[in-house]
């Protein structure tokens with residue numbers, strides 16, 4: 001039995017496009033990260049086993065860029081909506097721009113840049129020093145600390161919790177995602193028939209989910225739509 005729709009709950013599902021105007025690269029645009037780097041060498045368990053130093057360098061560089069980036073008007077508009085609604089952000093991004101804009105309920109599906117984790121016990125998290133994660137940084141079990149990021153082929157984090165919020169939401173807004181990567185993108189299928197559904201993105205790499213109104217624009221050009229929800 002599905003729960004009743006909660007008109008007070010607004011769920012945002014975000015991807016790399018919402019952080020593009022913060023100066024952070026997306027993945028699949030023509031100038032995207034995966035056009036320049038072999039994704040499996042830096043974002044898969046195979047890549048980690050073959051060359052952990054390369055993976056750590058890639059992560060440390062991205063982490064530095066993310067910590068120096070600033071939230072955009074879209075991140076702030078979402079945070080400001082908390083004055084009117086119960087706002088939950090479900091993000092595929094590993095940056096902390098939603099949190100730094102003031103969003104209090106942020107669910108990361110693909111991990112976070114803010115901490116490292118044991119490479120043998122996924123639930124053991126560790127702070128990362130200014131230097132980033134280095135080879136030889138060991139967890140309490142003596143294993144190498146790794147980025148707390150979900151690599152291709154690993155299970156996505158927090159999916160059941162994220163699904164519950166989408167099912168309950170009176171409004172679901174997806175921003176800055178190509179909707180290519182599963183199972184994350186599949187969450188939008190759980191948005192209710194009578195919920196208000198909107199997709200704000202420049203391009204979609206797959207079908208626009210049923211019932212979603214596609215606004216082909218930059219996130220920063222749509223803050224009025226977010227504020228008027």
Ligand code: APR
Pocket residue numbers: 014015016017018020021026027028029032092093110175176177178179180181200201202203204205217218219220
């Ligand atoms: N405003 C809105 N949308 C934008 C903007 C912008 N300023 N700039 C780019 N976009 C759109 C692009 O058109 C594209 O549809 O954002 C989307 C980014 O898509 P991807 O690069 O595929 O990023 P994302 O959907 O977040 O990828 C999902 O793939 O590689 C994995 O783990 C990685 O979390 C990531 C996942």
